[in-house]
Amino acid sequence: MKKQSMIEYILEATKVGWETKSSIDKKKKSSKYERLHHRIDDQIKYCPSCELTWKKNRKMYIRDFEYFPKNHIPIIGKEKTKCPKCKEKNNNG
Numbered sequence: 001m002k003k004q005s006m007i008e009y010i011l012e013a014t015k016v017g018w019e020t021k022s023s024i025d026k027k028k029k030s031s032k033y034e035r036l037h038h039r040i041d042d043q044i045k046y047c048p049s050c051e052l053t054w055k056k057n058r059k060m061y062i063r064d065f066e067y068f069p070k071n072h073i074p075i076i077g078k079e080k081t082k083c084p085k086c087k088e089k090n091n092n093g
């Protein structure tokens, strides 16, 4: 094998290696995102009182729960549960 073609071979092999790696990374990232998105989506509830979608946060977060803007998330199939704010309102009269 000539020296020149050896270098070309290495360059070619490296290039292919990079392309493969980056496409694997892409796949990993997207599936990770989908999983994460799904898990959060399952936790989202719809408050029929204030008509907002909301979800409980884990204890490590500053806020106990958070709201999503109207029309941001489709409410079909969401569990209808009053949000903590509306629950509080009811309790106070």
Ligand SMILES: [Zn+2]
Pocket (backbone or CB within 6 Å): 047, 048, 049, 050, 051, 052, 082, 083, 084, 085, 086, 087
């Ligand atoms: Zn509410």
